[in-house]
Amino acid sequence: MSADDTGLVLHDVHAGYGGQPILHGVSLSVRKGERKVVIGPNGSGKSTLMKTAVGLLRPLSGQILLNGRDVTALGASERARRGLTYVPQEANVFRNMSVLENLRIGHEFIAPRGGPSFEQRLAEVLALFPEIRPKLGTMAGHLSGGQRQMVAMAAALMPGPTVLALDEPSAGLSPRNAEMLFGIIHRIADSGVTLLLIEQNTRLGLGAADNGVVLVAGQVRLAAPAADILADEDIRRLYLGGT
Amino acid sequence: MPQLLLNGVVTGLLLSLPALALSLSFGVLRFANYAIGSYLTCGAYLVYLFNVMFGWPLWLAATFGAFALAALVVAVDWLAYRPLRNRSGVTLLVASMGVAIALENVVRLFAGNSPRSFDVPVARPLRFGDLRLNYEQLTILITVLAALAVVWIVFRLTRLGRAMRAVADNPDLAAVRGISRGRVVVSVWIICGVLTALAGVLVGLDTNIEPQMGWNYLLPVFTAAILGGIASPMAAVAGALTLGIAEELATLVMPPHYRMIVAFLIMATLLLVRPWGLFGTRWVTR
Numbered sequence: 455m456s457a458d459d460t461g462l463v464l465h466d467v468h469a470g471y472g473g474q475p476i477l478h479g480v481s482l483s484v485r486k487g488e489r490k491v492v493i494g495p496n497g498s499g500k501s502t503l504m505k506t507a508v509g510l511l512r513p514l515s516g517q518i519l520l521n522g523r524d525v526t527a528l529g530a531s532e533r534a535r536r537g538l539t540y541v542p543q544e545a546n547v548f549r550n551m552s553v554l555e556n557l558r559i560g561h562e563f564i565a566p567r568g569g570p571s572f573e574q575r576l577a578e579v580l581a582l583f584p585e586i587r588p589k590l591g592t593m594a595g596h597l598s599g600g601q602r603q604m605v606a607m608a609a610a611l612m613p614g615p616t617v618l619a620l621d622e623p624s625a626g627l628s629p630r631n632a633e634m635l636f637g638i639i640h641r642i643a644d645s646g647v648t649l650l651l652i653e654q655n656t657r658l659g660l661g662a663a664d665n666g667v668v669l670v671a672g673q674v675r676l677a678a679p680a681a682d683i684l685a686d687e688d689i690r691r692l693y694l695g696g697t
Numbered sequence: 698m699p700q701l702l703l704n705g706v707v708t709g710l711l712l713s714l715p716a717l718a719l720s721l722s723f724g725v726l727r728f729a730n731y732a733i734g735s736y737l738t739c740g741a742y743l744v745y746l747f748n749v750m751f752g753w754p755l756w757l758a759a760t761f762g763a764f765a766l767a768a769l770v771v772a773v774d775w776l777a778y779r780p781l782r783n784r785s786g787v788t789l790l791v792a793s794m795g796v797a798i799a800l801e802n803v804v805r806l807f808a809g810n811s812p813r814s815f816d817v818p819v820a821r822p823l824r825f826g827d828l829r830l831n832y833e834q835l836t837i838l839i840t841v842l843a844a845l846a847v848v849w850i851v852f853r854l855t856r857l858g859r860a861m862r863a864v865a866d867n868p869d870l871a872a873v874r875g876i877s878r879g880r881v882v883v884s885v886w887i888i889c890g891v892l893t894a895l896a897g898v899l900v901g902l903d904t905n906i907e908p909q910m911g912w913n914y915l916l917p918v919f920t921a922a923i924l925g926g927i928a929s930p931m932a933a934v935a936g937a938l939t940l941g942i943a944e945e946l947a948t949l950v951m952p953p954h955y956r957m958i959v960a961f962l963i964m965a966t967l968l969l970v971r972p973w974g975l976f977g978t979r980w981v982t983r
Binding site: 510529530534535540542545546547549550555558563564613 | 856859860862863865866867869870871872873874875876877
């Protein structure tokens, strides 16, 4: 694999809190344009994996590469400037600011100088999320859960990232809203952005991905095409509680 | 009565600068900076130094004093607050009490205890019918309104303002969105320093300069900030005006030196009834 088509690579990453490891040597790679989903039971270390990947948590050991460059020592905002943006699971919008301001902040501190202007990106992102156009003046804290997720994703897409990391986008949403949101995630992926997704809802998560990784107790138990994992009764029963 | 209202507005405006500074730093750093009173004192003395010792005109002295205080405030942050950044608000509050005591005594060490005043010409008050407005009040009116306008523009319309509001709203998300918290914190302290130094000058003009001056303003400033809703800076200004007018009107029914009671009463009632402030909306946290 040449450096050019690797989006995000984690190599033998150990990470945790207060010196207690939760991830025990996780390796995974997301190719450019790939949609990869990490699934696993509660407490398997999915969120820790996500935080380590985006730079909110320093790994205890291991290496993280973004577009072929070593970014292990960089924090979240530096990684964002290099093209990896992130939508946290909770509290993922600025609640006391308008939707438009949320989108502006998504762009103005990360987007490369000389890149597309805010207006240009706004038009492109609103084309992906026509649902939020009428809400631009609304305070983000007054939106419904599904709308907030959309605003959060739109804000993360504003700087034009190469890799978008989504932490449990369906969390706290009604089944209908979750379905709708995954429809939008398909749209985002089709626009060419590389996706790293963490999801508890295995059916939705695997349905949106090319490849899946099953994480159990901080280790990768299985990496396979999403359709295979979805089709394999045993895997689902063994690792994912049969859902 | 109109005279009392006018005096109340001026008192309120005087309070609004430190109240705004308090509320800004609370929003971004999530602790109540008890040292705000001693910042005000230091600001007044720094300006006094430039004005009286160096013989500069007051506006020039105030400009230099404001930036000197801003530098001092940033230095205090480095020395005292930064090492405690991830501790609870109470730890930082106690640290700021220490800072307050230290700064006040540094002032006493260099300047002594006796009251001083700025080198400004004495002038007759202006009269509008029955209303009397003296030059100090006019200076307060103009300076504060100008400062408030500048802060409002920075806060609402600039990149820095958006960064400040973003960090106040959700520091973790702000970091993910590429906003450097450290830089926002420094900017907030600079704005706080400038605002409190200006307040120090205006208080010094209104009464006189002495090491206790900031201390005397501490309670009303906290009351004003809480009255407005401590997390919403512009509402702190409305809180300050309300408190100023309430204090002046109270002199109709009680002797003027009991004014402080009004601040206490309002603060106590407010904390019981509307802890998120009179004008502040409930901060959306869900």
